[in-house]
Amino acid sequence: MAEDVGTRNAAAGSGDPEVLSSRRTRMKFRGRAVIIPPYVWLLAFFLLPFLIVFKISLSEVVVAMPPYRPTFGDPSEWWGALRQLTIDNYLWIASDELYINSYVESLWIAGISTVITLLIAYPLAYGMARAPAGLRPTLLMLVILPFWTSFLIRVYAWIGILKPEGLLNQLLIAIGLIDEPLLIINTHWAIFIGITYSYLPFMTLPIYASLDRMDHSLIEAAADLGCPPLKAFWTITLPLSLPGVVAGCFLVFIPAVGEFVIPDLLGGSRTLMIGKTVWLEFFTNRDWPVASAVAVVLVAILVLPIVIFQRYQARAGG
Amino acid sequence: MNWRLSRFNVVALVFGFSFLYLPILLLVIYSFNASRLVTVWAGFSTVWYRELWNNAGLLDAAWVTLRVGVISAAVATILGTMAALALSRYGRFRGRTLMTGMVFAPLVMPEVITGLSLLLLFVAIDLDRGFLTITLAHITFTMCFVTVVVQSRLLSFDRSLEEAAMDLGATPFVTFFRVTLPLIWPAVAAGWMLAFTLSLDDLVIASFTTGPGATTLPMKIYSQVRLGVTPEINAVCTILIAIVATGVIVATLINKRRDVRRIRDEQMAAGR
Numbered sequence: 001m002a003e004d005v006g007t008r009n010a011a012a013g014s015g016d017p018e019v020l021s022s023r024r025t026r027m028k029f030r031g032r033a034v035i036i037p038p039y040v041w042l043l044a045f046f047l048l049p050f051l052i053v054f055k056i057s058l059s060e061v062v063v064a065m066p067p068y069r070p071t072f073g074d075p076s077e078w079w080g081a082l083r084q085l086t087i088d089n090y091l092w093i094a095s096d097e098l099y100i101n102s103y104v105e106s107l108w109i110a111g112i113s114t115v116i117t118l119l120i121a122y123p124l125a126y127g128m129a130r131a132p133a134g135l136r137p138t139l140l141m142l143v144i145l146p147f148w149t150s151f152l153i154r155v156y157a158w159i160g161i162l163k164p165e166g167l168l169n170q171l172l173i174a175i176g177l178i179d180e181p182l183l184i185i186n187t188h189w190a191i192f193i194g195i196t197y198s199y200l201p202f203m204t205l206p207i208y209a210s211l212d213r214m215d216h217s218l219i220e221a222a223a224d225l226g227c228p229p230l231k232a233f234w235t236i237t238l239p240l241s242l243p244g245v246v247a248g249c250f251l252v253f254i255p256a257v258g259e260f261v262i263p264d265l266l267g268g269s270r271t272l273m274i275g276k277t278v279w280l281e282f283f284t285n286r287d288w289p290v291a292s293a294v295a296v297v298l299v300a301i302l303v304l305p306i307v308i309f310q311r312y313q314a315r316a317g318g
Numbered sequence: 319m320n321w322r323l324s325r326f327n328v329v330a331l332v333f334g335f336s337f338l339y340l341p342i343l344l345l346v347i348y349s350f351n352a353s354r355l356v357t358v359w360a361g362f363s364t365v366w367y368r369e370l371w372n373n374a375g376l377l378d379a380a381w382v383t384l385r386v387g388v389i390s391a392a393v394a395t396i397l398g399t400m401a402a403l404a405l406s407r408y409g410r411f412r413g414r415t416l417m418t419g420m421v422f423a424p425l426v427m428p429e430v431i432t433g434l435s436l437l438l439l440f441v442a443i444d445l446d447r448g449f450l451t452i453t454l455a456h457i458t459f460t461m462c463f464v465t466v467v468v469q470s471r472l473l474s475f476d477r478s479l480e481e482a483a484m485d486l487g488a489t490p491f492v493t494f495f496r497v498t499l500p501l502i503w504p505a506v507a508a509g510w511m512l513a514f515t516l517s518l519d520d521l522v523i524a525s526f527t528t529g530p531g532a533t534t535l536p537m538k539i540y541s542q543v544r545l546g547v548t549p550e551i552n553a554v555c556t557i558l559i560a561i562v563a564t565g566v567i568v569a570t571l572i573n574k575r576r577d578v579r580r581i582r583d584e585q586m587a588a589g590r
Contacts, residue, residue: 035408038398039404041397047420053431053434120333120337126330127323127327149558149562150562151519153342153559156547156551159547160348255426261522
C-alpha cells in the first residue's frame with residue numbers, strides 16, 4: 001500500500017510538464033487569496049499593536065485622553081514628537097525594586113510550578129500510556145476535557161477548597177491531621193496549586209504523546225537481557241520521552257510567567273507577579289506608559305524561551 | 319503497551335484524575351447547597367438556579383458573551399484555516415517566517431500583553447470600545463489556535479487527492495470546496511469549537527478591550543468572585559461546565575464516527 005502511494009507521487013512529480021505548470025499557476029493564484037487576508041489581519045492586530053506598545057513605553061504620562069505624550073496625530077509635527085520620546089520609563093522600572101521583584105518572583109514561581117506539574121503529569125501520562133488500548137482514548141479525553149472548561153471557573157473552584165474555613169481544612173481537621181486550619185490561600189502555595197492544576201493537561205499531553213510513540217519491544221528486550229525495570233525506565237523510557245517533557249515544560253512555563261488570574265485570585269495582595277503588575281499599573285495607577293514598558297520588558301524576557309521552544313519543536317517535528 | 323498496569327500506575331492515574339476532577343465536582347455539588355455559606359452543607363436545593371433567572375445583569379452578560387463567541391469564532395475559523403492552508407500548502411512565500419512567528423507567538427503570549435496592546439491600538443485609531451473591539455480582539459487571539467488545529471490535519475492527509483482533482487481540471491476553488499474542505503472538516507469544526515470556548519472563557523483580553531455597555535460573563539463572574547465565593551457563582555459555573563462538557567463529548571463522538579468513514583472514503587478514493 002505504501003509503495004503504491006510512493007509510485008503515484010513519483011509519477012506526479014515527474015509528470016507532464018504542461019499539466020504541472022498550469023497546476024502551479026493556479027496554486028499561486030489561490031495562494032495569494034489564501035495568504036493575504038490572515039497576513040494582513042495579523043499585521044494589523046498583532047504586530048502593529050505591539051509597535052504601538054513599544055512607542056507608548058517611550059512616552060510620558062500626562063493627564064489627558066489618551067493619557068500619554070507625544071501622540072503622532074499631525075504628520076507635520078512628527079519630528080518634534082519624535083524628539084519627545086524618552087527612556088525614562090525603563091530607567092524607572094530598573095530603579096524600582098517593586099518591578100524587579102515582580103519579574104524575579106514571576107520567573108521562580110513559574111519555574112517551581114513547572115517542576116510540580118511535571119512530577120504529577122509524568123506518572124499520569126505514564127499510567128495512561130500503559131493502560132489497555134481500548135481505555136486510552138477515554139483517558140485522553142478526560143485529560144483534555146478540563147482544558148475546555150473555563151480557566152476562571154477552575155481557579156475559582158480552588159478558593160472554596162483552600163480557604164481557612166474551606167473544604168480542605170475541614171477535611172484535614174475532621175480526620176484529625178491538624179488542629180488549626182492551614183493558611184494556604186494568599187500564599188505562594190496557593191499559586192503553585194493553581195498553576196499546576198490549570199496547566200496539567202499542557203504537560204500531560206506531550207509526555208503521553210511521546211510515551212505512546214515509543215516502541216515497547218525495547219523495554220521487553222531490556223527485560224529479556226536481565227535489566228531491572230527501574231533501570232530500564234531510567235535508561236530507555238525516560239530519554240525517549242524527553243521531547244515530550246521539554247515541550248510540556250515550555251508550554252507550562254512560558255504562559256505561567258505572565259499569568260494574571262491565578263496570582264490575583266489565589267495569591268492575595270502580597271504576591272506580585274508581573275502579569276498582575278501590568279494590570280495594576282494600567283487599571284489602578286492609570287500609567288499607560290509604565291504599563292507598556294513593563295510589558296515590553298516581559299516580552300523581551302519571554303522571547304528567548306519562545307524562540308528556543310520553536311526551534312526545538314521544528315527540529316523534533318522535522 | 320498492553321495490560322501491564324502496575325499498582326503504581328493505578329495510583330498515578332487515580333491521583334491525577336482526582337486532582338483534575340475533584341475541584342470541579344465540589345463546585346458543582348455546592349451549587350445545589352441550600353445554605354448561603356458555601357462551605358456548610360445544608361441540604362439539596364435549586365434555589366440559586368432560580369435566582370439566576372432574576373439576575374438581569376448576569377443574563378445580559380451571558381448574551382453578550384455568546385454573541386461575541388459565535389461571531390469571533392466564525393471569523394477566526396475562516397482566517398485561521400486560510401493561514402493554515404498558507405503555511406502548509408504554499409511552501410516558501412515571501413514573509414513566511416514573519417507569518418509563522420505571528421501565528422505562533424499569540425499562543426504563548428501572556429494575555430495581559432495581548433489585551434494591553436490591542437487596547438492601545440484601539441485608542442490610537444480612536445475606535446469606540448465595546449462589543450466590536452472585544453470581538454476583534456477575540457478573533458485575533460483565537461485564530462492562531464484554529465491554525466494550529468487545522469494545520470496538523472492538513473499535514474497528515476494524502477495530498478495526491480488534491481493534486482488529482484487539479485490535474486483533472488478542477489479550479490483551485492472547486493478543489494478546495496469539493497476535496498480539501500470535506501477532508502479537513504472535522505479539524506475545522508474542532509477549531510471553531512476551540513475558538514468559541516476560548517472566547518467564552520476569556521477574562522483578561524476582554525477586560526482590556528471592553529468599553530461601557532459591553533460586559534462579558536467572565537468579567538461579571540470575576541467582579542463577584544473578588545467579593546467572595548457565592549452559591550450563585552457556583553450555579554453559573556455549573557451551567558457553563560455542563561454546556562461545554564456536553565458539546566465536547568458530542569463533538570468527540572461525531573468526530574469518531576466521521577473518522578472511521580473518512581479513512582474508508584480516502585482509501586476508496588485512492589482506489590483500494
